[in-house]
Amino acid sequence: MPDVLPVDMSKLNLDDEENAKSEPTIHMLPEGYLGRLQILKSGKVRLMVGDVPLEVNMHSKSGFLQEILCCQTKSLDRGKVANIGTVPYTLSITPEYDQLIP
Numbered sequence: 001m002p003d004v005l006p007v008d009m010s011k012l013n014l015d016d017e018e019n020a021k022s023e024p025t026i027h028m029l030p031e032g033y034l035g036r037l038q039i040l041k042s043g044k045v046r047l048m049v050g051d052v053p054l055e056v057n058m059h060s061k062s063g064f065l066q067e068i069l070c071c072q073t074k075s076l077d078r079g080k081v082a083n084i085g086t087v088p089y090t091l092s093i094t095p096e097y098d099q100l101i102p
Contacts, residue, residue, distance in 0.1 A: 046096070053096040058089050 035049035037056070045056040066087040073079035 047093055053099050054093045055096050057092050057094070059092060061088060062090065 035047050035054075038046045038048060040046060047054040047056050068084040068087060070082045070084055071079060072082075
């Protein structure tokens with residue numbers, strides 16, 4: 001994801017004035033939806049964050065094993081770990097520059 005997100009800060013309920021004046025990051029957003037995923041007739045996938053289109057591209061398999069794990073801890077010395085599965089492909093999300101520049 002980009003370092004700064006194209007989100008209208010006035011729509012976010014931020015208690016801290018310093019955060020309200022800074023650029024929005026993923027950590028400032030409330031829990032819930034970030035944008036809308038669109039699948040186009042051409043087969044391309046686009047993520048709409050507000051009015052800003054972002055291209056979603058799938059990349060080939062990596063040369064090493066990647067796994068997703070879920071960790072549930074009750075205390076520092078006890079917990080459970082579950083293997084969700086392997087990550088076969090990776091995604092990249094980039095701005096659609098031809099849509100942003102008039």
